[in-house]
Amino acid sequence: MQQNPEIENILENATKHAKACKHSYVTLEHLLLALLNNQPFYNCLSAYGIMVDNFIADLKMYLNDQNFLVSANSTEPKKTQALERVFNRALTQVMFSGRRQIATIDIWLAISGETNSHAAYYMLKHGISNREDFANFWAENYAGPSQDSLSDRQANEILEEHCINLSDLARKDKIEPLIGRAQELEDIVVVLAKKFKSNVLLVGDPGVGKTAIAEGLALKIKNNEVPEFLKDHEVYSLEVGSLLAGSKYRGDFEEKLKDVLKALESKKKVVLFIDEAHTMRGAGANGNSSLDFANMIKPAITKGVLKVIASTTWEEYYESFEQDRALMRRFYRVSIDEPDAKTTVKILYGLQQRLEEFHGVTIEPGTIKNAVKLADRYIHDKKNPDKSIDLIDAACAKEKVLGLTNGKITSACIRKQVSKVANIPDTKVDNTASDRIMNLDINIKEGLYGQDHIVDQVLERLYVNYAGLGADTRPMGCFLFLGPTGTGKTEFAKLLSKNLNMKLLRYDMSEYQDRHHISSLLGAPPGYVGYDDSALGGGKLINDLSKNPYSVLLFDEIEKAHPDISNIFLQIMDEGTVSGSNGKVVSVKNCVIILTSNLGAQANEKNTIGFGSLDRTGEEDVAVKDYFKPELRNRLDLICKFNKLDDFAIKKIVCKFLDELRTSLKNKNIKLSVTENMINHLARIGYDPAMGARPLSRKIDEIIKVPLSKKILFEKLENCNITVDWSNDSLTVHTELSEESQVVQ
Numbered sequence: 001m002q003q004n005p006e007i008e009n010i011l012e013n014a015t016k017h018a019k020a021c022k023h024s025y026v027t028l029e030h031l032l033l034a035l036l037n038n039q040p041f042y043n044c045l046s047a048y049g050i051m052v053d054n055f056i057a058d059l060k061m062y063l064n065d066q067n068f069l070v071s072a073n074s075t076e077p078k079k080t081q082a083l084e085r086v087f088n089r090a091l092t093q094v095m096f097s098g099r100r101q102i103a104t105i106d107i108w109l110a111i112s113g114e115t116n117s118h119a120a121y122y123m124l125k126h127g128i129s130n131r132e133d134f135a136n137f138w139a140e141n142y143a144g145p146s147q148d149s150l151s152d153r154q155a156n157e158i159l160e161e162h163c164i165n166l167s168d169l170a171r172k173d174k175i176e177p178l179i180g181r182a183q184e185l186e187d188i189v190v191v192l193a194k195k196f197k198s199n200v201l202l203v204g205d206p207g208v209g210k211t212a213i214a215e216g217l218a219l220k221i222k223n224n225e226v227p228e229f230l231k232d233h234e235v236y237s238l239e240v241g242s243l244l245a246g247s248k249y250r251g252d253f254e255e256k257l258k259d260v261l262k263a264l265e266s267k268k269k270v271v272l273f274i275d276e277a278h279t280m281r282g283a284g285a286n287g288n289s290s291l292d293f294a295n296m297i298k299p300a301i302t303k304g305v306l307k308v309i310a311s312t313t314w315e316e317y318y319e320s321f322e323q324d325r326a327l328m329r330r331f332y333r334v335s336i337d338e339p340d341a342k343t344t345v346k347i348l349y350g351l352q353q354r355l356e357e358f359h360g361v362t363i364e365p366g367t368i369k370n371a372v373k374l375a376d377r378y379i380h381d382k383k384n385p386d387k388s389i390d391l392i393d394a395a396c397a398k399e400k401v402l403g404l405t406n407g408k409i410t411s412a413c414i415r416k417q418v419s420k421v422a423n424i425p426d427t428k429v430d431n432t433a434s435d436r437i438m439n440l441d442i443n444i445k446e447g448l449y450g451q452d453h454i455v456d457q458v459l460e461r462l463y464v465n466y467a468g469l470g471a472d473t474r475p476m477g478c479f480l481f482l483g484p485t486g487t488g489k490t491e492f493a494k495l496l497s498k499n500l501n502m503k504l505l506r507y508d509m510s511e512y513q514d515r516h517h518i519s520s521l522l523g524a525p526p527g528y529v530g531y532d533d534s535a536l537g538g539g540k541l542i543n544d545l546s547k548n549p550y551s552v553l554l555f556d557e558i559e560k561a562h563p564d565i566s567n568i569f570l571q572i573m574d575e576g577t578v579s580g581s582n583g584k585v586v587s588v589k590n591c592v593i594i595l596t597s598n599l600g601a602q603a604n605e606k607n608t609i610g611f612g613s614l615d616r617t618g619e620e621d622v623a624v625k626d627y628f629k630p631e632l633r634n635r636l637d638l639i640c641k642f643n644k645l646d647d648f649a650i651k652k653i654v655c656k657f658l659d660e661l662r663t664s665l666k667n668k669n670i671k672l673s674v675t676e677n678m679i680n681h682l683a684r685i686g687y688d689p690a691m692g693a694r695p696l697s698r699k700i701d702e703i704i705k706v707p708l709s710k711k712i713l714f715e716k717l718e719n720c721n722i723t724v725d726w727s728n729d730s731l732t733v734h735t736e737l738s739e740e741s742q743v744v745q
Contacts, residue, residue: 004101005252010034015077021063024071025080028119032111033059041104043157048128048137055126062118082117086110105138155263162243162260163236166218166273170235178216179350180343184334185213185220188309191332192271193229196304201277201321201328202311204336207386209347210311213336214273217309230271233307236264237273240280240293257293261300270307277310278320280327294327301330315583344372344384348392359396361407368392370411374429377472378422380577380587381546391417424550424590425501437466444495447656448488450649454481454640455492461637462500462592475588478573478635480558480628481596482620483642486694489596493554496592503551505544509561518565523581541568542580550590558595559627566632569593573635599623645693650683653693657700665722668712673723678704681726703731711735 013034018026035041036056045052090106111119112131128134141153159165169175178185184202191200202210218235220226243256264270274280280294300306310331312321321328339347348368356363368388375388382390392409395417399407415429440462444455458479465476481489497504512518519525523539545551558565572578576589599620620641624633633639645653658679662672682703686696704724711717717735725732 004103005255006038006104007102007107009252010038010104010107013037017063018077021066021069022071023063023066023069024073024075024077025069026077026083027063027066027069027080028082028086028111028114028117029059029063029122031083031086031107032119032122033063035104035107035111038104039161040157041108044138044141047141047153048134050126050128055122058122058125062122082114086114089113105135109135152267155266158259158263159236159267162256163238163272166215166235166237167222167233169215170218170222175215175219176212176354177350178212178219179347180339181209181213181216181336184336185216187334188213188217189227189230191334192307192309193227194304197302197330197332198304199301199308199310199331201317201331201333202309202336203314203317203333204311205338205383206313207383208336208338209385210336211275214275214309214311217271233269233271234267235271235273237275240274240276243293254296257296261297261306265300265305272306272308274308274310276316277312278316280310281320281324294324298327298330338383339385341372341376341384344388345369347385348372348388351389351392355392355396359400361396361399361409363392363396363409364411367409367411367414371395371414374414374418378418378424378429378549378590380549380585380589391421394421422549422590423547437463440499443499444492447495448492449652449656450645451488451492451642454642457638457640458492458496472589473574473576475573475576476590476592478593478637479595480624480636480639481594481642482599482624482639484644485598486688487642487645488693489642490554490556493552493594493596496594497552500552500592502592503548504554505548505551506554506556507541508556509558509565512561512565515562515564518562518568519581521568522578525581539580541578542584542586545578545586545588545591546584549587551592553588553591553593555593555595557597559597559599559623563627566629569595569632570635573632597624597627599627645687647683650687650693650696651679653696654679654682654686654700657696658704661700661705665708668718669720670712670718671721673721675723675725678724678726678731707731707733 011031011034014030015026017033018030023030033056036045036052036059042052045055086107087102087110089110090102093106093109094102109131111117112123112128114120166175188200188202192198202213204210214235214237217226221230221233221235224231238260243253243260264272280297281292297306297308301308308331321331345368348371352363352368355361371391372384372388375382375384375391379387379391391414395409395413398413398417399409415426418424419426419429441455441459444459445452448455458477461477464470470476481492483489493506494504496502507521512521519539521539521541523542555561555565568578572588573593577585577587579585624639658672658674665672682696682699686699687693688695708722708724711733719737721736723734725734
């Protein structure tokens, strides 16, 4: 006698219910309640005309009232003699019928034989008075899965439980029209016409419309737009998750899948669609067993009894299907490519009426074309038509959320949505000359001194991009900043980031002096630790760009990195994309790339023999040619040479640092005044031709901040005006009460 996992599950549920009620015995009523909660048997009773929910409610009420069964001990409930008799009676029925497995109908008939029980009473109460009549109904419509064939009713119920009927959705007009996939659909129909291995595997990037093709086939069948052999076919989409759900015991998953396959075979004219087909490998496998979904379905799809359309992504195809050559040979691969812009526009026009009706809005003419154009330009981590549909759908949804009836979706709505999705400011998407862009040169020159010619050159190239005249395949700008340290190269990048409202992504190239460290930017190569790490596998640069597609990329002091670092920039500067070691591709088309370097600065500091203190120039050109490959230099938009700071620029930098000090003193209501002598002295000792303006901050700390700090702490200075002067080679601090303080006194 073979064990039936379904019966074991029913008995376990009966025991669980007895435990939940704290009953010391498992009775017939517990078993009957578990039997009613069994979904196939529930469906049978419903089809027979029984109000099963009322039946279950009566049983629960009865069991909750059996206080004499309640025990304070938490021991395992025992089976009653009546329960033992039921199973012995069911076993006898099975043996006399020549079967090798107890079915749910056997348990039901055995329970009904206990005529003096409350279980039999409730059967009678809810309309099952004729055992023979019900047994015949079961045999005609609900023959067990162990039999050779299934009735049409049972096959339908099995498929309804584990599949979605796409043909039924097509008949109810709940499937979107299929546009622009005529060739792919023709290839699929040809494969389905084969006698053996009539199975198709759709492979494509996420969002290109693989699932839509399967739904479109159901719609074509419904409209009689398919060859004669496919007419009257039903298209079912299999939910692998529903097979796995509730499969707690060994054999549960296999039984469910066998039922589904048997139901599909009994219906004959069926096409099965399996989405995310890579989940077939390993699904339902137990322990070291190799018996999984893929191995169980192989015989059915080999004979041609079952026609299957499966879909997966390229990444999963290489990882799953190519690893299982026996499974792959049973499918004909059809590549599903991303549709071009023209086809995507047609697809959106086909969806326009449904979107308008669903959201209660009107999509203005030209909006769809603009959505496709903006999606292509600014959204690079998704594919069409998915990303374009998302833009239109989200813009319509926003109007609906705002409660606007008969709202109009315009190109402005789409631009706002692109700005939000791609994390790009509105001004960049609009290509409009906002106040921020118009005053960009003034704002930057207010913070960067002595380099006006470089600011003008860089901004001129950025203006071209903001006007929409730049190349769509390259970054907004690629610049190399050369010059001595402390002349404002890094500061320019920071000011550009601040005034353009762009994220600054700074990479210190001194961290990449070794060739192996370069891999941390793009991710570890295959075979190395960290390659499969989803968080770090893409590398620091890939992950940063994924989060901040609109940013200033600053590669600081590039000459300190290993020379191989320049190979990374070739693809970035030419194609506007960069690929991680795990295959992830991100776009840098909305980024400004800045490389800073001190190449040639040290050689320029060396005086020419015989010319005293005469400065040398042009050494940076030689150093750049020696360090950078010609193909990289050719991809740069501009090589900017930062000049040494003149006296006037140095004094302005001194004033900038002093202004920061004034801001700090405002909290104590202290006003700071600095004499011209003090500024001249700081400019003279704080600037070093070899070090630039960086020592200025340290000198201000040493000469002004430290003495002021002591006075504030020890003399309790506040609410006063302070004047600092430099005379007779020493600092002079003059303090007087402010006007506000005198009024208070």
